[in-house]
Amino acid sequence: MDNTREDIPSWLKTPEHYRPGTDRDGFVSRSLLSLSAALAQFRLDGGRQSRCSPTAATKLLFAVGCVLLVSLSRNYLFVLIMLAGVLVRACLLPREALAHVMAGATTAASFTFLVMLPAILLGQAQSPVTLATKAFVSTGLVLSVALTTPTHKLTRALRRFGMPGVAILTADLALRSIVSLGQTASEILTALQLRSVGRNHNKQASMGGVGGVTLLKASRAAQDTYDAMRCRGFDGSYELGGADPLTWIDACWGLLFAALVAAFFYLQGLV
Numbered sequence: 509m510d511n512t513r514e515d516i517p518s519w520l521k522t523p524e525h526y527r528p529g530t531d532r533d534g535f536v537s538r539s540l541l542s543l544s545a546a547l548a549q550f551r552l553d554g555g556r557q558s559r560c561s562p563t564a565a566t567k568l569l570f571a572v573g574c575v576l577l578v579s580l581s582r583n584y585l586f587v588l589i590m591l592a593g594v595l596v597r598a599c600l601l602p603r604e605a606l607a608h609v610m611a612g613a614t615t616a617a618s619f620t621f622l623v624m625l626p627a628i629l630l631g632q633a634q635s636p637v638t639l640a641t642k643a644f645v646s647t648g649l650v651l652s653v654a655l656t657t658p659t660h661k662l663t664r665a666l667r668r669f670g671m672p673g674v675a676i677l678t679a680d681l682a683l684r685s686i687v688s689l690g691q692t693a694s695e696i697l698t699a700l701q702l703r704s705v706g707r708n709h710n711k712q713a714s715m716g717g718v719g720g721v722t723l724l725k726a727s728r729a730a731q732d733t734y735d736a737m738r739c740r741g742f743d744g745s746y747e748l749g750g751a752d753p754l755t756w757i758d759a760c761w762g763l764l765f766a767a768l769v770a771a772f773f774y775l776q777g778l779v
Contacts, residue, residue: 562758562760564664565665566754566762568657571650574649575646575650581775584641587642589768613645617640617641617644618640624640
């Protein structure tokens with residue numbers, strides 16, 4: 509036994525005290541948080557229709573018409589009226605949907621305000637506030653419709669209005685793929701954060717590796733989707749099925765839209 513111990517090299521008997529250098533993980537953490545926040549804006553969760561919701565076609569027409577009125581309005585009072593309506597409608601949503609709507613609308617309004625800040629130097633101090641409010645109202649309307657309408661009913665309404673089936677399929681697959689690939693990128697960033705030991709002096713290369721793996725996943729998912737659609741014999745056509753019957757709720761929303769149109773033309777005449 510002693511002879512065996514004497515045969516062990518001296519460098520194996522020397523204890524090693526490895527202490528990796530400390531490094532900040534702000535790069536990975538900020539990337540992970542920003543990616544999760546961006547994905548939250550695309551997650552629609554299938555839509556949940558409330559009791560006072562009209563049919564999907566009526567809701568879609570109402571939202572498009574309101575966005576058009578807000579965009580064309582030159583009277584800021586009308587924009588404030590629409591803002592009040594959007595806020596009241598958002599308050600009636602569940603907590604998760606309310607947070608989703610407010611986060612998306614606030615982000616759009618903040619971005620618009622920052623982009624329009626140079627207009628103040630040109631003597632148009634009211635432009636950033638006006639356009640930011642319009643962006644908030646438009647985004648809030650669109651998100652409210654998406655979160656209160658089941659996906660299949662919204663797709664049926666779009667197809668009924670003459671949108672090509674290929675365009676609907678592309679948009680649907682794009683939204684689902686963005687969320688799925690974002691989750692993949694988030695998992696890769698989490699694995700990178702857990703396995704990082706010591707100081708990483710080339711964080712850009714790590715980010716490139718995350719992007720490369722995500723790109724490979726996207727290519728594989730696209731090929732699998734193409735093969736699945738070929739096996740199912742998809743020819744780009746959508747079966748609409750029976751139309752949703754109109755109810756008194758649709759009539760009430762129609763009267764509300766008529767009142768908004770009347771208020772729009774009345775306030776436009778005051779400018």
